[in-house]
Amino acid sequence: MIIENNNFILEHIAASGQCFRMNKTSGTEYSVIAKGRYLTLKQMEDKKVLLSCSEEEFMEYWSEYFDVAYDYDGIVSSLVTGEDEFLQKAASYGHGLRILRQELFEILITFIISQRKSIPAIKRCVEELCQRFGEKRTDAATNTAYYTFPSPEMLGRADKEALREAGLGYRDEYVRQTALAVREGDIDLNSLQTLGYEEAVKELMKLPGVGIKVANCVALYGLHQIDAFPVDVWIDRILKDVYQNSFDVAAYKGYAGIVQQYMFYYIRSL
Known part of the structure; x- marks a missing residue:
């Protein structure tokens, strides 16, 4: 269509x-x-x-x-x-950029993996994780074989060696422990959908390997909390070099996360 x-x-x-x-x-x-x-x-x-x-x-x-x-x-x-x-x-x-409404568990795990990795390296790692622990399927429309993102149950059962072989490095234990927390119900991802932005970030930061930046990414891309404003090295550079640390995020309340995406995409092109 x-x-x-x-x-x-x-x-x-x-x-x-x-x-x-x-x-x-x-x-x-x-x-x-x-x-x-x-x-x-x-x-x-x-x-x-x-x-x-x-x-x-x-x-x-x-x-x-x-x-x-x-x-x-x-x-x-x-x-x-x-x-x-x-x-x-x-x-x-x-323009043309959109904030995708992605699955919460996938976003949580992929952004734990993303720390101190380039985007191509993250993609390779995520694909390896899917091939090792996801479910193989075939798309009927294109006859393409692909792998789903692993479930909390699959990642929770994985041992550290297998995760490390997928390229996770020191993040292996963070991923395993977070998957276990979701599997065992120590954190209810569905309940995060009912929380406000600040409350959701606070809950996410209780998980291993989830700091303020990852929590904001999960809030923005997984919970669709459009007020989330993740600060990575690129955004930090803009805030310092362009705005001399005086950028007013509150001026864009209700869509600050979209503004952040335009900033991020533009600065990486320069």
């Missing part, structure tokens, strides 16, 4: 650092594995994307995943016409 949207550019989404299982396959074509499913997408033009799924599957799974109902047009317009010169450029460059 084809969807039309003013702010849906696959290249920008795939390279935005929020999702590690969305990859370019050729030219303007991409694949994504999420929610236990496989999807191919092709950018036909700036406002049109061709998807390999049916309209029914799109409405049931992918519409929410790609957050198609959210008004990104209004945010891009307000930033491009605003007084902040850096955000004018960032929003203009990054």
